[in-house]
Amino acid sequence: MKLDKSISAIITGGGSGLGEGTARALAEHGVKVGIFDLNEDGGNKVASDLGGVFVKVDVSDSASVAAGLVEFRGNLGQERICVNCAGIAPAAKTVDREGAAHDPALFSKVIGINLVGTFNVASQCAAGMVASEPLNDDGERGVIINTASVAAYDGQVGQIGYGASKAAVAGMTLPMARDLARDGVRVMTIAPGIFGTPMVSGMPQEVQESLGAMVPFPSRLGQPAEYASLALQIIDNPMLNGETIRLDGAIRMAPR
Numbered sequence: 001m002k003l004d005k006s007i008s009a010i011i012t013g014g015g016s017g018l019g020e021g022t023a024r025a026l027a028e029h030g031v032k033v034g035i036f037d038l039n040e041d042g043g044n045k046v047a048s049d050l051g052g053v054f055v056k057v058d059v060s061d062s063a064s065v066a067a068g069l070v071e072f073r074g075n076l077g078q079e080r081i082c083v084n085c086a087g088i089a090p091a092a093k094t095v096d097r098e099g100a101a102h103d104p105a106l107f108s109k110v111i112g113i114n115l116v117g118t119f120n121v122a123s124q125c126a127a128g129m130v131a132s133e134p135l136n137d138d139g140e141r142g143v144i145i146n147t148a149s150v151a152a153y154d155g156q157v158g159q160i161g162y163g164a165s166k167a168a169v170a171g172m173t174l175p176m177a178r179d180l181a182r183d184g185v186r187v188m189t190i191a192p193g194i195f196g197t198p199m200v201s202g203m204p205q206e207v208q209e210s211l212g213a214m215v216p217f218p219s220r221l222g223q224p225a226e227y228a229s230l231a232l233q234i235i236d237n238p239m240l241n242g243e244t245i246r247l248d249g250a251i252r253m254a255p256r
Contacts, residue, residue: 001080001140001235003029009081010034010072012059012121015042017197018147019085021224022231023050026081029232034072034079036065036121037086052076059086059117060109065124078132082125083145083231084118087165089199091158107161114165115172118146122176122187130183139184143235146173148191148244154253166191170244177242186241188234193248195222215249222247 001007009026013019014035023033023046033052037043040056047054053075057068072079088110094102122144129142148170155163170189177187194200194211200221201208212220230247234240 001135001143001238003031003232003235005030005032007081008032008034008072008076008079009083010036010069010079010121010125011083011085012036012057012117013084013086015039015044015046015054017085017199018192018195018224018227019083020046022083022085022228023052025225025228025232027052031081032076034076036068036072059084059121060112062120062124065120069124069128073128078128079125080129080132080135080142081145081235082122082142083147084121085147086117086121087114087147089159089162092161093158094160102160107164110161111165111168114162115168118169119172122146126176126180126185129185130180134184138238140186140238141184142186144176144180144185144187145231145234146187146189148189150191150193150246150248150251150253152191152244153246156253157256173244174242181241186234186238188240188242189244190227190230190234191244191246191248192227193222193246193251195224195227197224214254215251217249219249222249 009031011019011023014023015037027050035043035047035054036057043054055068055071058064149166151159151163152166152170173189
């Protein structure tokens with residue numbers, strides 16, 4: 001897909017972290033960017049910086065997503081790119097130290113945002129893409145990029161909800177790509193390792209350095225710009241479809 005001012009993109013979680021990095025990279029290529037986020041301060045700032053649109057959207061609520069798409073499309077037209085970065089990662093064990101079972105409401109919340117939220121946005125964006133005209137001779141109508149995590153494969157202690165949600169996002173990739181292949185919409189997933197997102201950047205410096213040292217090479221935290229670089233390559237390369245790519249510096253997470 002050729003990136004220019006005729007292309008619009010929706011980035012969930014675009015007010016910070018991986019989403020913000022991707023939004024800024026797309027804007028540098030002339031793409032019109034819309035930010036879906038609950039973080040109004042961050043979302044408005046990024047959208048303002050990029051001349052884009054911010055819409056406060058709860059991705060776990062399909063009606064909120066639908067309303068957000070109406071507002072986005074009214075301003076920037078039909079999106080041809082959807083990058084899902086919205087997510088949460090609370091830590092809780094299956095059974096805690098006091099012998100209490102994992103809070104089912106917390107588990108459901110993680111699944112609701114990370115998995116159902118990704119599905120809500122991806123499926124509704126896909127419907128709009130499918131109804132649009134092809135962009136090139138391949139018949140391509142759009143690209144959807146979802147975000148899993150290495151926790152989908154190497155879930156650590158306390159990541160039962162997070163690991164389950166991200167494994168499901170990875171598992172959704174191929175069937176969604178196959179569902180949409182006839183209509184020229186590609187679906188890919190990126191599974192990042194340890195990245196310098198706000199959640200990690202808020203930790204003490206020595207903790208950040210310790211986390212970075214766990215990565216075989218390069219031995220540091222990943223940068224949002226590196227996630228964005230892979231997203232741009234996925235968008236550019238039409239043969240990338242139906243796959244989850246680990247972006248992790250060869251790390252394999254220990255149990256804790």
